[in-house]
Amino acid sequence: MADKHIPDAAIRRVWLDPRLSTTAAARKVGLARSNLWRRAVALGLPPRKQGRAYTIHDHALLRQLWEGRVRASDIAALFKVGDGAVFRTVRRLELSKRPHGMKVLTVAEFMLLRRMEHDAKIWEERVAQLWAA
Numbered sequence: 001m002a003d004k005h006i007p008d009a010a011i012r013r014v015w016l017d018p019r020l021s022t023t024a025a026a027r028k029v030g031l032a033r034s035n036l037w038r039r040a041v042a043l044g045l046p047p048r049k050q051g052r053a054y055t056i057h058d059h060a061l062l063r064q065l066w067e068g069r070v071r072a073s074d075i076a077a078l079f080k081v082g083d084g085a086v087f088r089t090v091r092r093l094e095l096s097k098r099p100h101g102m103k104v105l106t107v108a109e110f111m112l113l114r115r116m117e118h119d120a121k122i123w124e125e126r127v128a129q130l131w132a133a
Contacts, residue, residue, distance in 0.1 A: 006031065008043055015040045015048065022048055054085040059093060062086075066095050068113075071104040078107055 006029050014025035015036070026036040040048075056062050056079045065075050076083045098104075105113070 006039075008039075011036065011039045011043060012045060015045050018049070054081050056081060056085060056089045059089070062089060063093065063095060065107070065110065066090055068110045069098070069102065069104050070107055070110045074107045
């Protein structure tokens, strides 16, 4: 049976997309994983990283959550990585260490606390406007 005619650009696009696993990339263009590998080698594309990526790419959000005292396991669940990835990224970003026995929050508690702070700021501005009038 003849090989499916899938444009080289489509192969290149899914092959170079780091967000897709090889299986997902192959499924996206309608090929078997082995056929996608064969086509990529024929096109001279670089090899893909193998295995799961254990890194956190949104450093700003990680910094907010870490400094907001969110539990490491909740951060890991949010980013869909292991606890070790959270600690390695925190160390790489040189964020402050947490003392033992420190009270930590869940993601829901953190979000609620941030919302309450935001609402309190708005309320203070409105009260100041009323008193200024």
